[in-house]
Amino acid sequence: MDKMDNTEDKKIRKGSSEKRASIIAAARELFLTDGFDRSSVDAVAAKAGVSKRTVYDYFGEKQNLLVTVVEETSRAVLDMIDQAISDYLWEFEDLEQALIMFCEQFAASANGSSDYSALIRLTTVEAANLPVSFLEKLDSATEEGIIKRFTEFGQAGLLDVPNPEMAAKHFAALTFLLVFNQRTSQNEQIKQIISGGVQVFLRAYGHPNIHTRKNVDTEG
Structure with missing residues (x-):
């Protein structure tokens, strides 16, 4: 029974x-x-x-349904970011190349994703119908993994990041967000935008010894 x-x-x-x-x-x-x-x-x-x-x-209420739709859609995008972090920002020989490859993988995943395009459209077009606190929480969630790694890179002496949250925002704006804003699918142009953005970021936040640190894994 x-x-x-x-x-x-x-x-x-x-x-x-x-x-x-x-x-x-x-x-x-x-x-x-x-x-x-x-x-x-x-x-x-x-x-x-x-x-x-x-x-x-x-x-x-219908607004709760919209919030749920955005939450469900965002999970796929957060998974893309987490996967790229796992693949390139845990162990590496060169921080600059690791950051470039991280951005290239995420940009490629997002450019081919209906979830990413849907998330951007919903959070842009329907922003007035979404609670401000929810949008802020969503922004924080997308940056969380990068902020965590940048904090650890600072502790390891790879980056000078007194404000890891602002550093993550600058990094995103100079790299994959710039790719998305340019609306380009040309691989060479994407590579140029990302590599140039990473170089600018490291000039602002990097330490002189970033090319000499090997196999960085600060977990635990």
Whole structure:
């Protein structure tokens, strides 16, 4: 009897998870194509194949649904950043090359990602419909991994970063954000923007010995 009850619970949870995912996917598509204000809960429910009551039961107000859509979309982008950090900013021979490769990988991942383009569109076009505190939290989340590594690079004597948060903002603005703002897909141009940005960043924040430090892993 207990075994049967557990099985039923799993089915219910799975079904609930699938409904939730369907609602989020439908809302994301409508918010991107029609905009938040012009997308009704009725339309979201119809596209997701659920009742309007179900949408409200899961998310409450429509703004909560928008916040959830942005949160879900941002997770893929945060995963891209974390992966690039893991691949290039833990162990390396040369900090300059490591930073360049980190930016190139993230830029390539983001340029080919519908999640990244959706995140930028939603946070730009629908900014007025998103809580300011939520947007600030999202900005902090995207910078968190870079800030952590820059703090550790400072402790290891690779960077001079009295304010790691500001250093991360400068780094992003000089490198991958500049690539995205230029809206270019030309590999050579991307490489030039990133390498030039990293060089400028290191002139501002680097120590003279950055090319002599090997296999930097400050974890733990």
